[in-house]
Amino acid sequence: MRVKPVFGTGLIVMENTNSKIKAFESFNNTFKYCTYGMVFSNIYPNKTNMKRRLYLYIFIVFCTSPCLISYAYSCRFYIMQQDMFNLTRHLAVGIVIGLYLFKVLYCILNTNKFESILNTVSCDMIDVNEFDDGAKKLYGLFLKKAKLGELIWALLPIILGLQFPVYAGIVMIHENIWKDYPQREMVHEMEITFAKDVKYDSPVFEIIFVISTASCIILIPNFCGLDGSFCIATTHLGFKLKYVGYLVREAFEDCNDSFELHVKMKHATKCHQKALQFYKELQDFYGPWLLGIFIVTSSLIAFNLYQMYIIQRLHPKYVLFAVAAILHMYVPCVYASNVTEFGEDLATELYCAAWERKFDISATKSVIIMLANAQRPLILTGCGIVTYNMQLFITVMKSTYSFYTLITST
Template sequence: MRKRKKFKSFHETYKLITFALTVAMIYPNPRTEKYRIIYILFTALVVGSIAPLALAIFIDMYKCWREDDIINIIRHSTVVGPFLGGLFKMVLMFHKRVQAKQIMDEITRDHLLYNDFSEKYKEIARAGIHNSQRFSEKWWAVTVIFCVMTFPVMAISLNFYNHTFKSEPTKYMIHDLRLPNTEAELRFKSPYFELIFVYMVYCSFLYVVNFIGYDGFFGLSINHACIKMEMYCAALEDAFKADEGEVFGRVVGVIKEQCRMFRYIELIQDTFNIWLGIIFIATMIQICTCLYHITEGYGFDLRYLIFVTGAVIHIYLPCRYAAKLKVMSLETSNKIYCSGWEQVDDQRVRRLIMFMIARTQITVEITAFGMLAFDMELFVSILQSSYSMFTLLRS
């Protein structure tokens, strides 16, 4: 018989997310805080060193504005906006490093405890962890890599094909950018073309790392909250099957876990509150501008079609996770009511169950900016608003 794997700490269980957070220098490890501060300062120096490139982008956008060239303005903003958002995540994670570390410590604490539980609870944990590893980690990483790396891969493929099979090859940039106050064709001459091409490959890698780590961490955190709910509901059922003298103590233990779960959700809310608000606004604009570029741009562009698909998935997943948590929290009231409390005559236990049910009937929501609840209704609303903005742009 194959030996079951033991439950391990956060960084050992979710290695891909840990790697992405570490490479992006946003892993909340107190021992590396001084290095993360140095890295942020180093990043500021790097951004300052590419100020001529950033200035060229804004100058080009200004020229496009004067020429009523909305297509190129949207093209620039679609690519530059998310990259700057990745740098903002670095600052935001440093600001919320204590809360993020507490989330990881809580996940590690629970995982290690699962090793001493019975097989019934281990199966609940395995199913939840497998779901997180499959969707919040692996498939999310594949989605980000596919959406982002389409730009450099297509540019490399087109350059290779043109230089191999054409006598007068055409050069393709990852993101086309005109040099200010120069001829348009100068951007395809050496060494400008090669230097910018390599730099944009680096930007793509940084984009991938930031979005895999930070956004994936949110999904893992929500899924673990759902595991905690299933665990204490199962523990309550078993408590009522115990000896009469043990029931009260075991129910109190379940209540402590329930309170711990609510504190854990508050940590998630505090850690990702600002980020959820930013992606709500940014993704709505992103979907709108990508659709406009695809339909009104210079011919069909597969890269932006894939990119808009990624943007939809990017806002769908937080809404889906938050909706899952909301539904699960409401289901726990039914599970607690059906746990078998009527078989116990101890009035203390019955009063505790009333309070447990009343607490679970209060809807658990993950909000953006502390006021905008994330759920599937919000996802539909975002798509409708994006389409309304898109039709306004077209008119």
């Protein structure tokens, strides 16, 4: 039996197949880190519980409201005091929290779009088991790239999210061992309106520390789920494009009669149209997220550079934050660039296929149509404002440095 999970419906479609062991499984079974991240971050695309997930989102915001209120008050306080160092330190954390709040709400409200993308990936992965050995080997290469992207977004958020409570804990351990009058370290230092004079006293300090740590932990699965799914989905699109070229090449090289050639070319044309439609779905769903990533990472890098400039040393927390921000921008640029590259390669592969060996007008016309469609670049953008490629990454690095020099000169 072949099992096809349908995201968000609770349905499982089973089809008769041979009894041999399947090399490729569904999305949930293959990309477990990403799936768990979506589940625990409340963005798993299940349209049957959208209201419950929305209520849970509101409940989480309510539970963390003391930290959010203190954060807003601190920003106002630092602005009034013209304290640029603490303001940028606060904004560096605040825009990450803002990105999290946006992503969760966005995924809940766009469950149908997200579900369609993951369903396409999952069903296609199971269908690969019915392909020939050459196609299976091709998909195996793309699967490794997808798993690498998943692994990056499983580790990077953990390092970034836990650095705050871990650093605070290390500082307090050092204080208690080496100093007669140890001081306490907050997870993130800020002005707390309702506990301004007693925030370092027990049990207020412990309560705030636990709430702040919980807030850091809540952020981790979200990045693993949504950001990881982008790497997986774009890699899958790359396979779909590469598979079209593989089908056309095999059709002209292996077919012995016109009927078989027409059948294979018709299948290749359908696969190409599905790949183009999948590209449109990716752009439609991930576009706002890509724009948010561009804004957040650019600001984060500049803010952390400014903080290290003020203290005149490489602080571990700020260095790690800046490196994580750079990777947060670099990884989507790489995977988006791969999509554009595979789209360009498809045009070359179609032209280089042995179509001139077959004197078949219908098959040649199919190649011409696919070749014309392949001429349009497959570019992923942030709502049409920023184009994601490696040039964007270089531009962001230059713009960030320019912004850094601007704020350091004021």
